[in-house]
Amino acid sequence: MKHFKVYFLLILVVFQSCKEEEKPAETEQQKQSITIYTIGDSTMSDKINPEENPERGWCQLLPQFLNDKATVKNHATNGRSTRSFIDEGRWDSVYKQLEKGDYVFIQFGHNDQKLTNPQRYTNPHTAYRHNLIKFVKESREKGAIPILFTSIVRRKFNEEGTLIDTHGAYPLETRLVAQEYDVPFIDLLYITEKMEESYGVEGSKKLHLHFKPDEVSYFPNGKEDNTHLSVFGATEVAKLAVNALNKKVKGFEAFTKSKTN
Numbered sequence: 001m002k003h004f005k006v007y008f009l010l011i012l013v014v015f016q017s018c019k020e021e022e023k024p025a026e027t028e029q030q031k032q033s034i035t036i037y038t039i040g041d042s043t044m045s046d047k048i049n050p051e052e053n054p055e056r057g058w059c060q061l062l063p064q065f066l067n068d069k070a071t072v073k074n075h076a077t078n079g080r081s082t083r084s085f086i087d088e089g090r091w092d093s094v095y096k097q098l099e100k101g102d103y104v105f106i107q108f109g110h111n112d113q114k115l116t117n118p119q120r121y122t123n124p125h126t127a128y129r130h131n132l133i134k135f136v137k138e139s140r141e142k143g144a145i146p147i148l149f150t151s152i153v154r155r156k157f158n159e160e161g162t163l164i165d166t167h168g169a170y171p172l173e174t175r176l177v178a179q180e181y182d183v184p185f186i187d188l189l190y191i192t193e194k195m196e197e198s199y200g201v202e203g204s205k206k207l208h209l210h211f212k213p214d215e216v217s218y219f220p221n222g223k224e225d226n227t228h229l230s231v232f233g234a235t236e237v238a239k240l241a242v243n244a245l246n247k248k249v250k251g252f253e254a255f256t257k258s259k260t261n
Contacts, residue, residue, distance in 0.1 A: 044076035056234035082131035100143030155226035207233030
């Protein structure tokens with residue numbers, strides 16, 4: 001009888017250990033909560049007076065597609081290029097906060113193009129490229145995960161209804177840095193180009209800030225802005241970005257809600 005009890009206990013232990021082995025082990029990253037730091041320009045940034053202001057940055061609406069394991073700290077700021085973001089100490093502020101497993105979303109280019117503003121302009125093949133490399137290397141120094149994004153498209157259609165590129169060499173340099181340094185890369189320019197084209201010349205206006213005089217109280221004189229995003233436009237861009245991140249960044253799905261459509 002004693003031997004039977006011993007055998008029974010051994011069988012129970014083996015069975016229990018087999019059941020535990022069947023459970024997929026969570027990665028360290030999936031177990032913990034993380035912070036997503038976003039650095040970039042006005043197309044990403046948080047806008048003032050959200051109760052009245054119809055403009056949004058796409059990272060301002062990013063949290064609605066994330067679960068409670070992820071917190072967004074949006075450091076993107078209106079009018080900043082890679083140069084001014086560094087020179088003003090904004091990158092140092094982010095760098096000091098980074099912890100292992102955090103993400104750094106990097107999207108610049110709109111203001112790096114400002115040829116008439118030496119405080120913002122960067123040559124895409126030299127200063128812009130090296131500033132992106134700085135963000136990547138220093139993020140990794142802290143154990144954080146940098147992700148490079150190309151700029152969102154501007155709504156610029158020609159007379160024939162063709163969407164025209166306005167970003168020159170900056171998206172290419174972003175892609176090249178991503179390839180050279182093996183950085184996750186989201187081609188947001190291409191993704192948003194497809195989105196703009198799908199809405200067409202007139203329909204795409206609702207993605208941006210197109211208002212007639214007195215249509216919205218925040219812009220009593222009206223507004224025609226083909227760069228910045230409406231609430232609807234920012235929501236759509238954030239959704240597209242999260243879908244791309246889930247596909248291209250290993251483990252990122254652990255921090256997103258099950259449905260983003």
